[in-house]
Amino acid sequence: MAAATSFGSLLLLSLLVAAKANFLFNRFNGTEKNLLSLDGASIVESSGLLKLTDRSKNVIGRAFYKTPFKMLETNSTAQKNASSFSTSFVFSIVSPSNSGGGYGIAFVIAPSTKFPGADPGHYLGLFNKSNDENKENHIFLVEFDTVNGYKGETDTEGNHIGINVNGMNSTAVEPAAYYKGTGSNKEELNMENQDAVCAWIEYDGEKVNVTVAPLSLEEKPLKPIMSEPLNLDDILEESMYVGFSASTGQKVSSHYILGWSFAVNGPAPSLNISELPEPPPKEKDRSSSASWVNFIIASLSVIIFILLVTLLFRRVHRRYMHSEKLEEWELDCPHRFRYRDLHAATKGFKESEKIGSGGFGTVYKEVELVLKLGLLCTHQRADSRPTMRQVTRYLNWDDPLPEILDWRHSDSQISRSFSSGFLTGYSTGSTSTSHNLSTIGKSTMSIEAGT
Ligand SMILES: *[C@@H]1O[C@H](CO)[C@@H](O)[C@H](O)[C@H]1NC(C)=O
Ligand SMILES: *[C@@H]1O[C@H](CO)[C@@H](O)[C@H](O)[C@H]1NC(C)=O
Ligand SMILES: *[C@@H]1O[C@H](CO)[C@@H](O)[C@H](O)[C@H]1NC(C)=O
Ligand SMILES: *[C@@H]1O[C@H](CO)[C@@H](O)[C@H](O)[C@H]1NC(C)=O
Ligand SMILES: *[C@@H]1O[C@H](CO)[C@@H](O)[C@H](O)[C@H]1NC(C)=O
Ligand SMILES: *[C@@H]1O[C@H](CO)[C@@H](O)[C@H](O)[C@H]1NC(C)=O
Ligand SMILES: *[C@@H]1O[C@H](CO)[C@@H](O)[C@H](O)[C@H]1NC(C)=O
Numbered sequence: 450m451a452a453a454t455s456f457g458s459l460l461l462l463s464l465l466v467a468a469k470a471n472f473l474f475n476r477f478n479g480t481e482k483n484l485l486s487l488d489g490a491s492i493v494e495s496s497g498l499l500k501l502t503d504r505s506k507n508v509i510g511r512a513f514y515k516t517p518f519k520m521l522e523t524n525s526t527a528q529k530n531a532s533s534f535s536t537s538f539v540f541s542i543v544s545p546s547n548s549g550g551g552y553g554i555a556f557v558i559a560p561s562t563k564f565p566g567a568d569p570g571h572y573l574g575l576f577n578k579s580n581d582e583n584k585e586n587h588i589f590l591v592e593f594d595t596v597n598g599y600k601g602e603t604d605t606e607g608n609h610i611g612i613n614v615n616g617m618n619s620t621a622v623e624p625a626a627y628y629k630g631t632g633s634n635k636e637e638l639n640m641e642n643q644d645a646v647c648a649w650i651e652y653d654g655e656k657v658n659v660t661v662a663p664l665s666l667e668e669k670p671l672k673p674i675m676s677e678p679l680n681l682d683d684i685l686e687e688s689m690y691v692g693f694s695a696s697t698g699q700k701v702s703s704h705y706i707l708g709w710s711f712a713v714n715g716p717a718p719s720l721n722i723s724e725l726p727e728p729p730p731k732e733k734d735r736s737s738s739a740s741w742v743n744f745i746i747a748s749l750s751v752i753i754f755i756l757l758v759t760l761l762f763r764r765v766h767r768r769y770m771h772s773e774k775l776e777e778w779e780l781d782c783p784h785r786f787r788y789r790d791l792h793a794a795t796k797g798f799k800e801s802e803k804i805g806s807g808g809f810g811t812v813y814k815e816v817e818l819v820l821k822l823g824l825l826c827t828h829q830r831a832d833s834r835p836t837m838r839q840v841t842r843y844l845n846w847d848d849p850l851p852e853i854l855d856w857r858h859s860d861s862q863i864s865r866s867f868s869s870g871f872l873t874g875y876s877t878g879s880t881s882t883s884h885n886l887s888t889i890g891k892s893t894m895s896i897e898a899g900t
Contacts, residue, residue, distance in 0.1 A: 470518055470519075470712065470713050470714075471710065471711060471712030471713070471715065471717065471718055472484070472514065472710065472711055472712075472718075473709075473710040473717075473718040473720070474708055474709045474710065475708045475720055475721050475724035475725055476497030476498075476707070476708060476724060476725060476726045477493045477494075477497055477498065477499040477706070477726075478493055478494070478495055478496070478497040478726075479497075482499075484514060484515055484516075485499075485512050485513065485514060485515060485692075486512070486513045486514075486515045486562050486692075487510075487511070487512050488509075488510070488511040488512070488513075488562065488563070489502075489508065489509040489510045489511055489574065490502045490503060490505070490508040490509065490510035491510035491511060491512050491695075496726050496727060497707075497725075497726030498541075498705050498706070498707060498726050498729060499512055499693075499705065499706040499707075499709075500703065500704070500705050500729075501554065501693060501694075501695035501704040501705065501706065502695045502696065502697050502701075502702070502703060502704045503703050504543075504545065504550075504697065504701040504702060504703050505697065505701065506697060506698065506699060506701055507569045507570065507696075507697060507698055507699075508569060508696065508697050509567065509569045509573075509574030509694065509695070509696045510574070510694070510695050510696070510704065511562070511564075511574060511692060511693065511694045511695075512692050512693050512706070513557075513559075513562040513690045513691065513692030513693075514690065514691050514692055514711070515562075517688040517689055517690050518532075518534075518688070518689055518690075518691065518713050519532070519687060519688065519689075519713070520532045520534065520558070520685045520686070520687070520688075520689040520713060521682075521685050521686055521687050521689075523687075529682040529683065530654070530682060531652075531654065531680070531681040531682045531684070531685040532654075532685070532713050532714055533651075533652055533653050533654050533713070533714055533715075534558075534651075534652050534691075534711070534712065534713050534714075535649075535650070535651045535652070535711070535712050535715065535716050535717040536556060536649070536650050536651075536691070536709070536710065536711040536712075536717050537647070537648065537649045537650075537709075537710050537717045537719070537720060538556070538647075538648055538693075538706055538707075538708060538709040538710070538720075539645050539646065539647050539648070539664055539706070539707040539708045539709075539720065539725060540554055540593065540645065540646055540648065540704065540705060540706050540707065541643070541644065541645040541646070541704075541705040541707060541728045541729055542554070542593075542595060542640055542641050542643075542646075542702045542703070542704055542705075543702060543703040543705070543729050543730075543731055544595070544641045544701075544702040545701065545702075549700060550595055550641055550697075550700055550701055550702030551570075551595055551596040551697060551698055551699070551700030551701060551702060552569070552570055552571060552573060552594060552595065552596045552696050552697060552698050552700060552702075553573055553592055553593055553594035553595055553596065553695065553696070553704075554573075554592070554593050554693060554694075554695040554704045555573045555575065555590045555591065555592040555593070555613075555693065555694050555695070556590060556591045556648070556650060556691075556692075556693060557575065557588065557589070557590045557691070557692055557693065557694050558588070558589045558590070558685065558689050558690070558691050559575075559586075559587070559588045559589075559689065559690055559692075560587050560588075560686050560688065560689060560690070561690065562690050562692065564576075564694070566580075568696075569696035569697060569698055570696060570697075570698030570699070571596070571598070571617060571698070572617060572696070573590075573592060573594075573617070573694050573695065573696045574694040574695065574696040575588060575590065575617075575694050576588075576616055576617060581616040581617055581618075582615055582616035582617075582618055583615060583616070584615060586615040586616070587615070587684055587685070587686050588614070588615055588684075589613070589614055589681060589684050589685065590612075590613045590614075590694075591610065591611070591612055591613070591648075591650050591657075591659055592610065592611045592613060592617075592619070593610055593625070593640060593646075593648070593661075594607055594609055594610075594611060595607055595608055595640060595641055595700075595702065596698075596700055597609070608624060608625050608638075608639055608640055608641070609622055609623060609624050609625060610622070610623050610624075610625055610659055610661065610674065610675060611623075612657055612659065612675065612677050612679065614679075614681075614684055615684070620677065620679065621675060621677040623659075623674055623675050624637070625637070625638045625639070625640050625646075625661055625674075626638050626661075626674055627660065627661055627662045627663075627666075627670045627674055628670045628671065628672040628674070629670070630671070631671060635674070638661055638662070638663060640661075641702065642731075643663050643664070643665075644663075644664060644665070644728040644731070645663075645664035645707055645725075645728040646661055646662070646663060646664065647661065647662050647663070647664055647666070647669070647720075648660070648661050649661075649669060649673075649717075651673075651716075652679070652681065655678060655679075655680070656676055656677060656678050656679065657675070657676075657677045657679045658673035658675065658676045658677075659673055659674060659675040659676075659677075660672075660673040660674055661674060664707075664722070664725075664728065667722055691711055693706060693709075703729065705728075705729050707725045707726055707728065708720045708724075708725045708726075
């Protein structure tokens with residue numbers, strides 16, 4: 450045991466000894482991925498992308514370099530001196546419809562690759578309410594955040610870079626932007642809208658510099674967007690891990706790393722842009738089922754509205770049309786009902802037979818019967834449809850209407866059955882009340898089956 454421990458510490462020491470340590474990943478699908486410790490939602494895709502989060506709600510994804518680095522020198526008088534370091538990487542944020550996603554991605558230097566109990570959302574998978582801002586954390590991070598509103602304020606769309614120590618209260622924060630050429634004018638950089646963003650972070654023992662630029666610029670801006678005096682002597686420890694953490698919350702984005710290099714006590718190796726994987730496509734909003742649900746609700750409302758108007762119209766119209774002729778094709782399966790039958794069934798639309806009132810007028814129990822009958826007459830299975838004789842018996846209340854149970858049909862996808870039903874409902878216009886009703890019946894059934 451003791452031997453194993455000392456061997457372990459010897460191994461650790463030998464790993465830490467390399468003072469000028471560095472690495473370079475121009476992509477991730479090869480042996481590079483074996484050098485990383487992946488946690489949570491993060492995966493390496495065959496395209497060479499390191500995907501930290503997908504667009505699920507409240508997920509955390511992390512990727513750390515497996516081997517720790519020695520990032521603190523302690524001399525004979527026990528004075529601490531944090532090492533200089535430098536990193537460059539390319540990231541991509543894919544938000545629903547290119548905006549309004551969340552929450553963000555952070556470059557992290559921490560004493561461990563595990564963050565038990567850490568929360569997603571604003572905490573980026575690194576802290577929670579109880580250990581946020583705790584001096585024992587020894588965590589340095591630079592966050593690339595797309596949501597403002599940390600600490601109780603309401604979430605708003607944000608596009609900022611923060612330099613943080615031990616928590617989410619940034620030491621310095623700046624809207625994402627970059628300097629073009631030697632000029633002093635800032636160019637705004639919307640991180641979510643870019644195909645990919647290059648980032649550089651450097652620490653020389655006195656200042657932290659952060660620079661970002663669109664990948665398409667293909668060069669590093671001359672001037673950093675942030676240059677913040679910071680002493681990390683009490684933050685960094687002897688053995689530190691470097692990596693990324695990203696999270697989603699109520700707002701969601703996919704977070705990707707395309708390439709990454711890092712060095713202690715020296716400049717990070719340059720990424721070769723031509724070897725980077727293709728940036729992920731800026732997809733259309735696929736994950737959001739909310740839009741579908743809204744669409745279905747809106748469409749159903751329209752259909753129901755048309756239906757009620759049609760019903761009302763027919764009722765009024767038929768008051769003046771006492772005689773009607775049934776067409777021959779309607780005899781085996783009636784699609785409409787003579788006013789005479791309706792009139793008889795509802796006992797002349799008597800007040801006592803009414804089951805409720807609404808903005809569209811009085812709704813009768815008999816109308817309900819007629820509507821259900823309509824559904825039954827357009828049943829998917831022919832043997833479930835009543836004969837004309839049965840219909841007359843139902844209308845005269847001689848027989849109770851059977852329950853309509855089996856509406857299952859071959860279309861299993863909501864979209865297909867719904868849209869086809871929706872179109873049928875429209876193309877037949879106001880001609881057939883019962884047909885429209887059956888459409889709603891089918892759609893409702895398949896929505897229930899789909900959820
Ligand atoms: C990595 O991806 C590239 C391009 O997609 C492919 O040519 C290569 O074979 C992949 N390597 C591994 C180890 O999967
Ligand atoms: C220890 O480091 C501090 C600064 O980090 C320096 O001022 C001091 O001279 C060093 N002492 C020795 C003995 O190297
Ligand atoms: C402390 O670290 C910085 C950055 O690595 C280095 O430039 C400086 O020389 C170090 N100071 C001492 C006293 O070792
Ligand atoms: C917060 O994080 C700390 C440190 O990781 C952990 O010990 C603690 O259990 C977490 N608290 C909650 C409420 O999850
Ligand atoms: C955030 O940090 C600043 C100083 O950097 C401090 O003044 C402020 O009180 C802190 N806010 C919170 C909520 O911790
Ligand atoms: C940080 O930026 C400042 C201002 O551009 C520059 O003077 C300094 O050398 C930079 N430091 C590093 C470590 O790149
Ligand atoms: C970058 O990669 C390309 C293609 O692999 C190669 O031809 C080129 O020499 C590389 N550039 C550098 C600076 O290494």
